[in-house]
Amino acid sequence: MKRIKINRLLESDAAINKIIVKGWVRTKRDSKEFSFMELNDGSCLKNIQIIADSRLENYAEIASVTTGSAVSVEGKLIESPGKGQRWEIHADRVDVISVAPEDYPLQKKRHSDEFLRTIAHLRPRTNKYGAAFRIRSEMAFAIHKFYHEKGFRYLHTPIITGSDCEGAGEMFRVTTLNPLEIVAFDRLKVSKSELLPDSNAAKMDIKQDFFGQEANLTVSGQLSAEMFALALGDVYTFGPTFRAENSNTSRHVAEFWMVEPEMAFCDLAGNMDHAEELVKYLTLHAVTHCSEDIALFTDFVDKELKDLLDKIINETYERVSYYDAVDLLLKSGKKFEYKVVNGNDLQSEHERFLAEEYFKKPVFLMNYPKTIKPFYMRLNDDGRTVAAVDLLVPRIGELIGGSQREERLQMLEQRMEEMGLSKESYWWYLDSRRFGSVPHAGFGMGFERLLMLITGITNIRDVIPFPRTPGNIDF
RNA sequence: UCCUCAGUAGCUCAGUCGGCAGAGCAAGUGGCUGUUAACCACUGGGUCCGCGGUUCAAAUCCGUGCUGAGGAGCCA
Structure with a gap:
């Protein structure tokens, strides 16, 4: 039976x-x-x-x-x-x-999240973490369901990448070389500068490596996804992403999952429409399909969670340009720890003020100065801003970051020159602007940040099974 | 990486002005009960994070290291 x-x-x-x-x-x-x-x-x-x-x-x-x-x-x-x-x-x-012996660490009482992190292999057996990971599973399914219904193609972009300057943060090096050989370099008193990628010593060394050139774990599937959007129309990726930043916050981990849609024949407004639809769909899916688990979080983790989820599902998200947001912050009369400076990137406290206090709902911030954004974002007609967009949500801050991409070859090359990037290593990316280039747009949404939003869990380490952070890779 | 705070029993935490190491829960034993974070009694349980210093005396004060948390930067 x-x-x-x-x-x-x-x-x-x-x-x-x-x-x-x-x-x-x-x-x-x-x-x-x-x-x-x-x-x-x-x-x-x-x-x-x-x-x-x-x-x-x-x-x-x-x-x-x-x-x-x-x-x-x-x-x-x-x-x-x-x-x-x-x-x-x-x-x-x-x-x-x-029979579990008497030293079974989980007791029938509330444990702190910090303690449970030290027994991450057992914490899914608690009510809270069981609920969190059932929701995680359901949300992953909902992402595929949403995109399947919309006719997007699911794209598997490489985990190991050879492009090392995507500008999205520090990367993890992938190598098959024996670390002891690197130690041998030290014993030979080869200076550090000679080991840098542009030195002969390192070039000789790198030729012995598996790929014959420097390889890293991906920080984003975007550039690859653009190539497929320009072939299949609408695509999305959903997979692990790696950042070697020494970030010690409740919103960052070294290995996380990201959803990255990329849409051909789409502009910034279409990009925002899509992001809003996605976030609403996923939140509604959680509320309707995980109601019992969500109830645990509304009862025991965040009393205001239900109100927030209702807002996310029902409100129209605010859309405001960077310069309007700066004006608004300056005129707010609010005293910030860091001053609002026109032309600088906004501080976390400024973003939180906009989403949590001023608009009290998700808000798109768009058209940032080109000086604080990457090369691939489309230059606006004003010549000083790019068609970038961030979605700020209460309690989390940045949930989504994206842009309309620069589809004009000359503009793109000019931007790369301005930022000192090598056109040679991006030859294939530039090719896409040479052959049948079209306006297109996309964004990245942090999956764990979405889960934090939906569950009210305040630390990203508690919505991923075995979190990887600086100095911590147990389990 | 920077700033702030914390580290005491298996867990959560108290420990006053520097003067014998404490509670609740958990565990063990016994009792009782259609119970439900069951209840009652008893018992065991400590590198007070590590190292160094001040002092007659340090969990407590000072220095330093480690670990964790919150915030910042980076970003998703």
């Missing part, structure tokens, strides 16, 4: 004479006559209560079961006379699969 998952049992509208459930004991209350076990199998937030009668032949063994132990239960699903649940199981047979 096959086991039934607890989420199905709890949905039952009638008693069932014979069922098998398997799971882990969350807590147990004993008496001489009965043992009450709360069993959870991960299929949903709720446990099911098992009543094991002392007349069961292995009752002594059942009584020894501890929190965290695994059991298999055969019995009857019946309506519960007790408070707090509709259904319970009267066990005809309980097989103890394994």
Whole structure:
């Protein structure tokens, strides 16, 4: 007989004479006559209560079961006379699969997130993290569902990349060279400057490497995605991304997942329309398909979460240009720790003020000065701003960053020259502007940041199974 | 990387002016009960983050290192 998952049992509208459930004991209350076990199998937030009668032949063994132990239960699903649940199981047979010893770290009480991070291999067994990772799974599915419905093609861009100057941050080096050989260079008293990529020593060295040139983990699939948008029309990527920045904040990890749509024949306004539709769709999907898990977060993590999610789904997102935002910040009368300077990038506190206090809803900030944005963003007619857009949301800050891309070859080459980039290493990228170039646009959305928004979890390390941060790669 | 705060029992934390190391929960034992973060009693449990210093005396004051958190920068 096959086991039934607890989420199905709890949905039952009638008693069932014979069922098998398997799971882990969350807590147990004993008496001489009965043992009450709360069993959870991960299929949903709720446990099911098992009543094991002392007349069961292995009752002594059942009584020894501890929190965290695994059991298999055969019995009857019946309506519960007790408070707090509709259904319970009267066990005809309980097989103890394994007993968790007394040093099982998870207790039947609230633990701090900091402590649970030190036992990241066990934290999915808690209510909060179980809920978080069920939502994560459901959101990943919803992303594919959204794009499939809209006729986008799912694109797998490379994890290992040879282009080293995408400008999106520090990169992780990929090499098959033995680190000991690098130590040997030190022993030979080769100076550090001679090991830099443009030196002969390093060139000789790099030829021995797997790819014969420097290789890194991707920081963005955008440039590749542009090539496919200019062939398949509308594409998106959804996969891991790596940044070697020494960032120690609640919003950054070294390995994270990013959604990157790229759309041909699309301008900045179309880009924003798309971003707004995506965020609304995903939030609505979470609220309707993960209501029980979301309820845990609205009840125990963030009391204002429900209001925020309603706003995200129902409000029209504000759209304001960089220069208007600067004016607005200057006129707000609000005292900031850092002064608002026209032409400089906005500080986190400025962005938070706009999303959380001024507009009190998601806000698109667009048309930034070209001096603070990458080369591939399309130059506006004013000659000083580019068609960039960030989506700022309450509590998180930047959820989305994107732009309309520079599709004009001469403009693109000019921008690359201004920023000191080598045109040779981007030959294939420039080719796309040579052959059938069209206006196109796209953005990147941090998947973990979306999950923080939807769950109210305040630290990004708590929405990814095994977070990677500077100095931390346990598990 | 910078700024701020923190580190005391398995977990969460208290520890006053520098003067014998504490509580709740968890664990163990026993009792009781259709219980539900069950309840009652008893028991065990400490490198007070490490190193150095001041002092008759340091969990407490000073220096330094490590770890964690919050904020900043970078960004998604």
